[in-house]
Amino acid sequence: MKNLILVLLLFGFIGTGHSQILLKETKLEYRPESMKLDPVSNTLTIKIAEKNYGEFEKNPLAFVKNGFDIQRVLKDNEKEDYDSYQVSFKSTKGHLLANFDKDGELVSSFQKFKNVRLPEDARMKILQQYRDAVVVGNKHIAVSKGWDIHKEFYKVKLRDGDKTRRVKINKEQGAITLVGL
Incomplete structure (x- = not known):
């Protein structure tokens, strides 16, 4: 009887340990047609779909640096021959407006969150x-x-x-x- 109770407790602890939910890091998801710039304003707007709450708001520049491929934007818009690119990242709590030059280097950015x-x-x-x-x-x-x-x-x-x-x-x-x- 004692062994049965110990085995049930052991299975209970092992079961709860393996049932923990692992949260994966947020990835920026793009559709190929979304990487085209608006021809009038030279801007691209990307909505951030966050799976982890607040990851974008904590450090927006690091989030963009690690998860955004500006080279893909340059490749998709190479026919237009732009001198600069303006990419706007929007989330539920605010936005980041990033200005890139024609080589894909970040020139400046403005961020505002509430x-x-x-x-x-x-x-x-x-x-x-x-x-x-x-x-x-x-x-x-x-x-x-x-x-x-x-x-x-x-x-x-x-x-x-x-x-x-x-x-x-x-x-x-x-x-x-x-x-x-």
Whole structure:
């Protein structure tokens, strides 16, 4: 009887261990006709279908660098002879607008996301300065030159009782400063 119970417990633990769901990383999925640029605006818009929540919002530039093939866009549009390409990546929480030159190098990018998780140091700074305030919403805005982020800040909307306050958090070279709006 004792052996039967031990065997059943062992099978129970093994069964739950093997039944865990493995999440695969998000891949950008393209259809061949979607790689053609709009002839009027020289832009390509790609909607990000995320299987893992928030992967694109965490680090959009790294996501694009690892999962997007600009050489395929260049190949599909070589007959048009464009000098620059503008590719827009859109998700449910925001977008990234990337500008590429004719060789496929990233020139600049602009990204804007809403209601993303604030960095720990920014949350602590807000808590220190506005103790009773509640974060109602935020926007994360970043501009890059090449693959390096040049300017990055958060716009945070705080509610303290019946007062609403907007705060801008500059994030430059690791230092965080609060600017009241």
